[in-house]
Amino acid sequence: MGTVGTSTDAIAGERRQLINVAYRLLGSVTEAEDAVQDAYTRWYGLPRSRQEEILSPGAWLTTVTGRICLDLLGSARARRERYVGAWLPEPLPDRTEWDRTGGAGPTGPADPADQIVLDESVTMAFLVVLESMTPAERVAFVLHDVFRYPFAEIADVLGRTPAACKQLAASARRRVGAAAAPVATAGRGDVVRHVKEAWETKDIEALVGLLNPAAVMTADGGGMAGAALRPVEGGARIAQYMVAIADKAPGLELLERSVNGVPGLVARHAGVVVTVASFEVRDGRVTRVWAVRNPQKLRPWGREGYEL
Numbered sequence: 001m002g003t004v005g006t007s008t009d010a011i012a013g014e015r016r017q018l019i020n021v022a023y024r025l026l027g028s029v030t031e032a033e034d035a036v037q038d039a040y041t042r043w044y045g046l047p048r049s050r051q052e053e054i055l056s057p058g059a060w061l062t063t064v065t066g067r068i069c070l071d072l073l074g075s076a077r078a079r080r081e082r083y084v085g086a087w088l089p090e091p092l093p094d095r096t097e098w099d100r101t102g103g104a105g106p107t108g109p110a111d112p113a114d115q116i117v118l119d120e121s122v123t124m125a126f127l128v129v130l131e132s133m134t135p136a137e138r139v140a141f142v143l144h145d146v147f148r149y150p151f152a153e154i155a156d157v158l159g160r161t162p163a164a165c166k167q168l169a170a171s172a173r174r175r176v177g178a179a180a181a182p183v184a185t186a187g188r189g190d191v192v193r194h195v196k197e198a199w200e201t202k203d204i205e206a207l208v209g210l211l212n213p214a215a216v217m218t219a220d221g222g223g224m225a226g227a228a229l230r231p232v233e234g235g236a237r238i239a240q241y242m243v244a245i246a247d248k249a250p251g252l253e254l255l256e257r258s259v260n261g262v263p264g265l266v267a268r269h270a271g272v273v274v275t276v277a278s279f280e281v282r283d284g285r286v287t288r289v290w291a292v293r294n295p296q297k298l299r300p301w302g303r304e305g306y307e308l
Contacts, residue, residue: 011043014058017147018065019115024142025069026076027089027127029116029300035072039065059153066139066157073135084223086231088290089127090297091276092116094258118261121146124278124290126176127260133172140165141172188281189256189263195279195286196254196265202243211235212285222294225274238289249274266301273301 015036022032039061043051054060080087095118120126121142130138136158143149143157144165151162151169158165191210198206217238221227232241246252253268259278267275276298280288292298 011040011057011061014061015040016115017058018061020117021062021142021147022065022069023092023116024121024127024130024146025066025138026072027131029090029092031072035065035068038068062143062149063153063156066143066154070135070139070157073138077135084221085227085229086218086220087131087222088218088220088292088297089124089131090300091124091264091278091292092118092122092260093300094118094261118258120261122260123262124260125280125288128290129176132175134168136160137168137172137175140168141176144169145173187284188279191281191284191286192263192265192279193256196256199242199246199265200254202246204239204243207239207242208235210286211238212282212287215285215287215289217241217289217291219291220294220297222296224295225293227291227293235286273298276301 018036018039019032022035023029026032026035042064043057043061051057095116116122130142133141139158140151140154143154144151151165154165154169155162158168160168195207195210197203198210213235214233215235215238217228217232219227219232228241232238249269251269252274255266255268257264257266257276259266259276262278264279265275265277266273267277274293276292278290278292279286
């Protein structure tokens with residue numbers, strides 16, 4: 001390939017796709033950005049003659065990014081065994097609400113959230129299912145089922161045969177298939193709004209009515225913010241837990257916000273974002289609540305008041 005295919009603009013143009021792949025693989029904006037930066041560093045570290053031998057720089061960068069993410073997923077399992085309480089993916093704000101206070105400005109590099117396409121494959125429910133997969137399953141599934149990469153290319157990432165990669169994706173697909181399809185966003189938004197109203201008024205009875213009796217709440221404080229170390233099970237217990245949180249933080253302000261592309265809630269106390277909550281809704285009731293309280297994962301929400 002000549003200089004056109006390996007031009008700086010052409011290579012830089014792959015960044016958006018790579019960030020999208022890496023976030024879905026890692027569930028972390030920061031780690032995704034680091035993985036993509038590492039891939040670019042390796043590309044620019046190649047001799048010019050080697051770059052020109054590569055027929056598709058985009059495919060090369062995807063392969064390298066995928067391998068970096070695969071390694072990170074393997075080491076993440078060990079790290080998460082030492083994590084305090086439950087580990088949840090980083091919640092993503094809508095790009096219009098992404099904090100840019102520490103960015104490079106309009107002429108500098110774009111914030112990673114501006115690069116990420118918000119669709120069903122980045123909802124908290126979907127990302128949590130991805131967490132249940134082995135690293136190889138996750139890579140095979142995300143690259144093939146989400147981004148439509150052929151198994152021949154995925155084989156280069158995983159170091160396995162295309163047939164083996166196809167089996168990995170099929171195994172991962174069964175895990176995803178076990179989860180029921182979510183309701184339409186409009187229906188979910190109505191339920192989330194009612195949860196907000198009941199939470200604000202500390203109406204336990206109303207909250208219990210909005211929660212499925214078998215609902216489960218998972219909180220991620222990372223040892224840096226108060227959070228239940230184990231999932232809270234049962235609609236009644238979750239309602240009591242939510243009201244207890246409000247009692248401990250007089251003046252808690254709840255805001256309806258897009259969280260990973262779907263309706264969620266942001267809790268702000270004394271001008272600081274303290275919780276970002278995502279919900280799974282089925283048949284008009286909340287079945288799962290994911291509450292991220294680890295302040296390191298709330299930095300993108302700075303425009304909502306988080307003090308960086």
